[in-house]
Amino acid sequence: MLSEVANMDEYSMKVSHPEFTHTRTFNKELGLIFASRKELWVEMRRFTERTLRHFGFGKSNTMQSVIEAETTDLVKEFNETIKNHGGIMKIRTKFVLSLLNTLWCMVAGQRYPHDDPTLIKLMDRNFEMTKSRSFIDPFHFLLPKRIKDMFPSISKEDVRLRVYKECHDFTKILIDERKTEGMYNNSPLNYIDAFLQKIEENKGNNKSVYTEENLQAMLADLLQTGTTTTNGTMNYGVLFLTLNPKIQEKCQKEIDSVVSRHLSPTLEDIEKMPYFQACILETHRQGNVVPNPIPRFAPTDWNIKG
Numbered sequence: 001m002l003s004e005v006a007n008m009d010e011y012s013m014k015v016s017h018p019e020f021t022h023t024r025t026f027n028k029e030l031g032l033i034f035a036s037r038k039e040l041w042v043e044m045r046r047f048t049e050r051t052l053r054h055f056g057f058g059k060s061n062t063m064q065s066v067i068e069a070e071t072t073d074l075v076k077e078f079n080e081t082i083k084n085h086g087g088i089m090k091i092r093t094k095f096v097l098s099l100l101n102t103l104w105c106m107v108a109g110q111r112y113p114h115d116d117p118t119l120i121k122l123m124d125r126n127f128e129m130t131k132s133r134s135f136i137d138p139f140h141f142l143l144p145k146r147i148k149d150m151f152p153s154i155s156k157e158d159v160r161l162r163v164y165k166e167c168h169d170f171t172k173i174l175i176d177e178r179k180t181e182g183m184y185n186n187s188p189l190n191y192i193d194a195f196l197q198k199i200e201e202n203k204g205n206n207k208s209v210y211t212e213e214n215l216q217a218m219l220a221d222l223l224q225t226g227t228t229t230t231n232g233t234m235n236y237g238v239l240f241l242t243l244n245p246k247i248q249e250k251c252q253k254e255i256d257s258v259v260s261r262h263l264s265p266t267l268e269d270i271e272k273m274p275y276f277q278a279c280i281l282e283t284h285r286q287g288n289v290v291p292n293p294i295p296r297f298a299p300t301d302w303n304i305k306g
């Protein structure tokens, strides 16, 4: 019953905290992860789920080739780095560009080389921001703005705002590119196109949540939620497997029993790997990369099941 309640919008509105949330998005409430207005939150969540799925998110026939290309490059890079650094490799953000690419081909129709300097810098900054203080740190909500303004380097407010500025600069270029290309009008090719089409459809409606600033906010949200969480989970996975060589051996044995060594595993193959699946779930449980989700509240009293 608890999970049913947690998934019902009317019981789980997000707490508004303009000092924290609006400063990242042009001093307005925008985007999805911190949306406390129901019209904004529900609309953005539905649109984003529907649109990403439409462009292939979660579908094995679309994602298989992207994931395969990324893992092939990653394995090659890992082998080279390990060879050139005496058997040592710092994991840190090694997975992040691959993870971004699997998402970004549906969001922006882009795949970035793993040595792209702009993306490496942006992802590194993002990593520093989440490391310096989780972006959903509950204590941050309790700190008065005056104190945060007085000690920006302690509160890391300066880091956060700089990262968001860089992120918005990056997404503005992507949006302008898609606008110049002009496909959004007739046949949208990705999330940005679909959003631009919605902006066009809602022109003249000043209550519309489809604005270019909101598109930038959404891209920032997707960039952060889609990469920091998955990168953290992958890092924990590597750590746990390193600390538990017997479990690592059992996973390898199971993978070998399903996929021949000269083939790449497919998304369907994982269905035949219950032990490996259990290890992934255990990684989520123990890694717990989002220990403090965004605070929620029930706006009114409700009667549940009598």
Ligand code: HEM
Pocket (backbone or CB within 6 Å): 032, 033, 034, 045, 103, 221, 222, 225, 226, 227, 229, 230, 233, 289, 290, 293, 294
């Ligand atoms: C291991 C991977 C991931 C983990 C552990 C994770 C975890 C979470 C958690 C705990 C929340 C907060 C839920 C809440 O407040 O009730 C969340 C929200 C969210 N995540 Fe993820 N996530 C992951 C991957 C992703 C990916 C790949 C995307 C991008 C498509 C994504 C997009 C989002 C969005 C947009 C929200 C806000 C949803 C809303 O407010 O309705 N996440 N995630």
